[in-house]
Each structure stands twice: as structure tokens, then as C-alpha cells.
Amino acid sequence: MKETPILFSSEMVRAILDGRKSQTRRVMNPQPIDASNGTWYPKPSSEKAKHYANENHFKKGVVIDFCPYGKPGDQLWVKETWRVAKCYDDLKPLELMLTQRQIEYSADEDWLLKEVRGKVRTALFMPKWASRITLEITDIRVERVQDISRKDAKLEGFLPSEYNGMESWNGKVFGNAQIAFEACWIDINGKKYPWSDNPWVWVVSFKRITN
Numbered sequence: 001m002k003e004t005p006i007l008f009s010s011e012m013v014r015a016i017l018d019g020r021k022s023q024t025r026r027v028m029n030p031q032p033i034d035a036s037n038g039t040w041y042p043k044p045s046s047e048k049a050k051h052y053a054n055e056n057h058f059k060k061g062v063v064i065d066f067c068p069y070g071k072p073g074d075q076l077w078v079k080e081t082w083r084v085a086k087c088y089d090d091l092k093p094l095e096l097m098l099t100q101r102q103i104e105y106s107a108d109e110d111w112l113l114k115e116v117r118g119k120v121r122t123a124l125f126m127p128k129w130a131s132r133i134t135l136e137i138t139d140i141r142v143e144r145v146q147d148i149s150r151k152d153a154k155l156e157g158f159l160p161s162e163y164n165g166m167e168s169w170n171g172k173v174f175g176n177a178q179i180a181f182e183a184c185w186i187d188i189n190g191k192k193y194p195w196s197d198n199p200w201v202w203v204v205s206f207k208r209i210t211n
Contacts, residue, residue, distance in 0.1 A: 002074040006135075007123050009188075012157060013080045013107035016133060016208060021157025025145060025185075025201040026069070027193050032058060032200055042066050063140045069204055070137055076206060078133035079126040081106035086118040093127045103130055135206040145185060146198045153177035155205075158184075 006024070008016065015021035032042045040058040043049035043066065050065055052058035069076060082105050084096060106120070148156075158167040158180045166173050167180040170187060174180040186195050193199045 002070040003128075004069050004074065004076055005079050005126075005128070005131075006069065006076040007079045010081055010105075010107040013078065013105070013133070015157030015159070016078070016135075017107070018157075019208075020159070021155070022138075022207060023152055023155040023157075023203065023205050025148070025156070025203055027189065028142065028200040028202060032062070059142055062142050067140050067202060069140065069202065072137050072139055074137050075209070076135040076137065076204075077128055077131040078135065079123040079131060080133075081123045082121050082126060082130060083118045084121075085116050087116070089118045093125070093130065097127070097129045103132075105132065132210070133208065134210040136209050137204060137206050139203075139205040141203045142200055143203055144198045145193075145195070145201045148178060148181055150176055150178050152203070153181040156181055156184075 032040055034040055038054055040052035041049050042062050052061060082103050084103055154177045158169055158177050161168045161173045167177040169180040169184050182195055
């Protein structure tokens with residue numbers, strides 16, 4: 001069984017803990033290219049790249065061949081923004097682990113008094129011992145980001161608003177979860193991977209097994 005770290009924002013961590021989120025979409029890097037002769041190249045810069053006869057063949061084969069997150073049955077441990085009390089700010093993660101200091105996660109209600117809160121520690125460098133959420137992969141596939149269905153958009157974890165049939169993101173209410181997802185994508189990935197470019201993404205479905 002493979003164990004792989006995966007980053008989530010505080011809002012998406014809350015959605016996982018609430019049971020609202022069971023899917024995530026991550027940009028395929030590098031993006032596959034469609035050659036003029038109809039052959040697909042999932043890893044154009046690699047000599048070991050496997051070639052696919054067409055898009056459908058590519059979709060079926062690429063999950064097993066190249067997914068960096070693993071396969072169904074493998075586990076993902078969640079990295080999120082965290083901190084400890086200010087008096088421990090000079091300690092490195094390993095030293096914190098050895099002293100077993102309590103961790104505060106940004107996705108939760110604050111438990112530390114404001115005056116004793118330590119520095120914010122980025123999710124990028126969260127060590128595995130500090131992770132509190134483990135996910136099991138249940139399915140992986142590839143698709144264009146704009147192909148997301150309304151059902152799958154809901155599984156991405158958007159918070160239902162008080163208005164029936166509408167979803168909210170970043171304080172704004174949208175007509176449905178697909179539109180909310182588009183707004184979320186633009187906020188998070190829009191500069192590097194514009195929505196209008198319709199990039200290929202990994203669609204990773206999961207279930208939470210620890211929290």
C-alpha cells in the first residue's frame with residue numbers, strides 16, 4: 001500500500017471533516033499533448049512516456065501508468081496549515097514531535113489564546129506525524145476540468161447555501177455547485193492553469209478513514 005501526502009486548504013479540510021467532500025481534482029503535470037497524428041503523450045518530456053492511440057485509450061490507461069497519488073486502496077495523508085503555542089516557535093517539527101506538543105489546525109476553532117498563539121506553519125512542510133486525517137483512494141480517473149458534473153461538483157465539498165439549489169464559495173452564492181467549483185478553480189489555479197484552457201486533471205475519489 002502506497003502512502004502519499006496531499007495538501008488541502010483549511011476550507012476543504014472542514015468540508016472533509018463535515019463529510020461533504022469526497023473528491024478532489026488536481027492538475028496533471030505535465031499536461032498531455034495531442035499530436036497531429038492522433039497519438040497522445042502523457043509525459044512528453046520523458047523518454048519512457050507511453051503513447052496512446054487516441055483520447056479514449058489515454059483515459060483508460062493513464063490512471064494505472066502515471067497517477068502520482070497512487071491507485072484505489074492506497075492512502076493519502078492530509079497536509080494542512082497548523083501551529084503550536086508561541087513558546088515552541090523555535091522548535092523544529094522533529095523536536096515538536098519528541099515533546100508531543102499539542103497542535104492547533106487552522107481549519108478548527110482556535111483553542112489557543114490569541115496572545116500565546118505561535119507562528120503559522122505552512123501546510124507544505126507539515127510532517128506526517130502531525131497529520132490528523134488519512135484518506136483511502138476509492139477511484140481515480142482523468143478528465144478535462146470543465147467536464148465536471150453537478151453531482152461531482154457537490155462531492156467537491158461546496159457548502160449549500162440557505163437558498164435551495166445554490167452553493168457558496170468564498171462568501172458568494174452561486175446558482176449551482178458547478179459554477180461554485182469554477183469560481184473556486186479560478187481563485188486557486190486560475191493564474192497558472194486558467195479555466196478557459198480546460199486543463200486535464202486527476203479526479204481522485206476518497207473516503208476518510210481517520211480524523
